Amino acid sequence: MVKITGFTSRDVRFPTSLDKTGSDAMNAAGDYSSAYCILYTDSPHAGHGMTFTIGRGNEIVCAAINTLVPLIVGRDLDSLTADWGKTWRYLVSDSQLRWIGPEKGVIHLALGAVVNAIWDLWAKTLDKPVWRVVADMTPEEVVRCIDFRYITDALMPEEAIALLREAETGKKERIEEAERSRAVPAYTTSAGWIGYGEEKMKKLLEESVRKGYRHFKLKVGGSLEDDKRRLRIAREAIGYDQGNALMVDANQIWSVPEAIAHMKELAEFKPWFIEEPTSPDDVLGHAAIREALKNTPHGTIGVATGEMCQNRVMFKQFLQAGALSVLQPDACRVGGVNECLAILLLARKFGVPIVPHSGGVGLPEYTQHLSTIDYVVVSGKKSLLEYVDHLHEHFEHPAAVREGYYVTPMEPGYSVQMKADSMDRFSFPGEEGKSWWRSQEAKSILDGPRVV
Numbered sequence: 001m002v003k004i005t006g007f008t009s010r011d012v013r014f015p016t017s018l019d020k021t022g023s024d025a026m027n028a029a030g031d032y033s034s035a036y037c038i039l040y041t042d043s044p045h046a047g048h049g050m051t052f053t054i055g056r057g058n059e060i061v062c063a064a065i066n067t068l069v070p071l072i073v074g075r076d077l078d079s080l081t082a083d084w085g086k087t088w089r090y091l092v093s094d095s096q097l098r099w100i101g102p103e104k105g106v107i108h109l110a111l112g113a114v115v116n117a118i119w120d121l122w123a124k125t126l127d128k129p130v131w132r133v134v135a136d137m138t139p140e141e142v143v144r145c146i147d148f149r150y151i152t153d154a155l156m157p158e159e160a161i162a163l164l165r166e167a168e169t170g171k172k173e174r175i176e177e178a179e180r181s182r183a184v185p186a187y188t189t190s191a192g193w194i195g196y197g198e199e200k201m202k203k204l205l206e207e208s209v210r211k212g213y214r215h216f217k218l219k220v221g222g223s224l225e226d227d228k229r230r231l232r233i234a235r236e237a238i239g240y241d242q243g244n245a246l247m248v249d250a251n252q253i254w255s256v257p258e259a260i261a262h263m264k265e266l267a268e269f270k271p272w273f274i275e276e277p278t279s280p281d282d283v284l285g286h287a288a289i290r291e292a293l294k295n296t297p298h299g300t301i302g303v304a305t306g307e308m309c310q311n312r313v314m315f316k317q318f319l320q321a322g323a324l325s326v327l328q329p330d331a332c333r334v335g336g337v338n339e340c341l342a343i344l345l346l347a348r349k350f351g352v353p354i355v356p357h358s359g360g361v362g363l364p365e366y367t368q369h370l371s372t373i374d375y376v377v378v379s380g381k382k383s384l385l386e387y388v389d390h391l392h393e394h395f396e397h398p399a400a401v402r403e404g405y406y407v408t409p410m411e412p413g414y415s416v417q418m419k420a421d422s423m424d425r426f427s428f429p430g431e432e433g434k435s436w437w438r439s440q441e442a443k444s445i446l447d448g449p450r451v452v
Contacts, residue, residue, distance in 0.1 A: 002043045002077040002125055007069040009062040010036040012418065013055060013428040014361060014391055015436065015445055020195025021390055022054065022359070025221025026251040028195065029451040030054030032361040032391060033428075035061035036418065037069065037113040039121055041077070047121025048417040051113040051332040052360040057106075058428065064110030067097060072118070081122050084145040088338045091115065092147075104310035108335055115336025116366070120414035130337065130414045131372040135175055139164035142377065146342045154316045160345045167348075167380045174376045184371040184406040186387040187215030187247070189359050194219040198233055205237035212404045215245045215384055217275070221253035224265055231269040240270065249275035252308070256285040260292040263301055267293075273302035273326055280308035287323035304328055307357030311335070312342045319350040330357040331366035337414075340370055344378045354379065358386035364399035365392075365415040368406045394422035 016022050017029035035058050039047035051061055071091060072080060080087045091111060092103055101107045123130045134142060139161045148157055177183050191204030205216060218234055220227045231248070238244040248271045254262060259277035274293070278285045286303055293301040302325030309315055311334055318324050329343045347354050354374045356367040364387055371385045385406060392398035396417045400407045409415045424430075430437045437446070 002041050002045065002121070004039050004047075004072050004075055004077065004121075005042050006040040006073060008038050008040075009065040009069075010034075010038070010423050011058050011062045011428045012036055012423050012426050013058060013437065014394075014426055015442065016390070017055070017445060017451065020193055023193045023195030024219040024249065024251040025194055025253040027054060031445065033058040034362055034418065035065060035110065035113055036423065037065050037117045039069070039072075039117045041121065043125070045121055045124045047117040047119075047124070049113040049115070049117025049120055049336075049414070050362050050416050050418070051109045052330075052363055053109070054360075060106055061109050061113070064106050065113055068094075068107075068110055068114050072114070077118075077122060077125065080118060084338055085147050087118075088115065088145075088335065089147045089149070092335065103313075103335065108310060109333060111335040112332040113336075115338060116331070116414055116416070119337045120416065123414060124412045127412050129369065129409045129411060131178070131369040131376070131409070134337075134341070134373045135171075135178075135376050137377075139168070142341060145338050146345070147338065148342070150313045151316050151342060151346065154320060155342075155346055155349055159349065163345060163348050164377065167378060170380060171376060174380065178372050178376055178408045179410075181402060181405050181407045183375045183382070183408055184368060184385050185215075185382060185404060186213070186401045186406055187217060187245075187384050188213050188387055188389070189217045189219075189249075190387075190389045191216065192218035192234075192249075194222060198230065201230065202233050202237055205234055209238055209244070211401075214243060214404065215247065215272075217247040217249055217386070219251065220248045220262075220266065220274075221250040224262060227262070227266060228269075231266060231271075235269055245272045246270065247272050247275065247304075250277050252276045252279055254278055256282070256288055259289050263289075263293055264296055267296035267298040267301060270298055271301055273304045275304040275326075275328070276307065277303065277305075280305055281310075281314070283314070283317045283321050283323055286318065287321045290323055290325065302326055304355065306330065307359075308333065312339050312346065315343050316346055319346055319352060324352055326355050327352045328355050328357045329370070331363060331370060337370075341373070341378075344370070344374050348379050353381070353383045355384050355386070359388045361391045362395070362416045362418075364388065364406075365395055365397070365409075368399050368409055369414060371406070372408060394418055394426075
């Protein structure tokens with residue numbers, strides 16, 4: 001028996017605003033950050049979970065983590081994992097905490113960190129990576145991980161079991177593919193940040209082509225002239241007819257009419273999809289954009305969203321409305337692995353491919369497990385997964401891409417255990433003499449004007 005005996009949260013921030021890594025039309029200068037949760041036990045194992053933010057407000061998520069974890073301190077791990085769906089509902093049912101959600105916003109971001117820390121701990125005690133924990137479950141065990149409240153009008157537990165049973169065909173072979181690191185093809189956003197100069201963007205795209213990438217994503221949402229110029233440079237670097245795909249991401253900058261008009265102007269560059277063209281809560285707006293972009297003179301442009309989508313209920317509605325061509329859940333914003341399983345199954349039922357949001361510190365480490373679960377256990381179909389080549393060196397078991405595929409994680413856990421030195425060095429506000437945020441170099445961020 002393993003008992004959870006205590007916890008700590010850490011506010012960890014990396015100064016990516018200095019070089020504009022992560023910049024887009026809506027978020028000009030973020031500092032990639034982790035609201036981090038560590039669960040301590042009476043065993044040699046600890047559970048590590050985190051939620052991704054981009055700087056200010058990370059301390060608020062840490063405060064929310066501190067309010068949630070006492071719900072499980074003193075509990076035996078087995079009592080939490082024996083009926084995961086019941087545990088998940090218990091964690092979202094504190095009525096006073098639920099009032100500041102429910103199941104969305106800061107409290108749900110914090111829940112993702114806590115739930116994922118439990119999964120990390122559990123997988124370590126089982127000596128398996130999280131994806132393999134799920135792959136070794138029966139369909140009934142997978143379904144018991146999910147709280148079906150609010151989604152049974154779209155997916156019943158019995159339907160979910162039937163879908164998982166269908167996917168059992170070929171599962172053994174798909175596990176073997178995963179073990180050979182051939183389960184999750186990668187695409188790159190590393191060249192496409194909107195704050196990068198054109199020469200830097202071109203150089204990084206050409207390097208990505210040489211590394212074997214076939215799918216590339218660029219940020220858009222500046223002026224139409226700037227977007228056209230950048231996409232023209234991108235197409236010159238990756239080609240039009242070499243089988244290389246281009247995706248674009250507006251990060252919610254447009255209204256619905258603006259999104260339609262802007263993307264019709266960019267259709268000549270043949271983007272596969274436009275990501276987050278408008279408000280992440282606007283289900284019918286996304287549906288209207290998808291309908292309007294079905295038949296441009298240069299072909300169909302799909303519509304994708306999900307990184308700011310707050311829970312399984314919103315994803316259910318996007319799918320019911322036929323609003324998405326690609327579904328992009330975030331491993332942190334929704335309430336951890338359990339809710340992600342619900343979303344993967346909803347996408348399977350509606351026949352929409354899963355391409356998780358993975359552009360942030362720790363996200364590739366998480367989402368490589370989710371995409372592997374989707375391929376091996378849920379859909380049986382290969383999709384794509386974003387890879388951003390930043391900050392992996394701070395993790396004990398960093399995500400990596402080889403020959404165009406994610407290297408399947410084989411170490412026990414959920415892969416987000418951060419190096420202790422990195423946590424100390426980038427803790428905010430941090431200790432004098434230890435934290436970068438106490439250095440002279442940090443003053444350019446701390447004392448400078450806020451970038452909004």
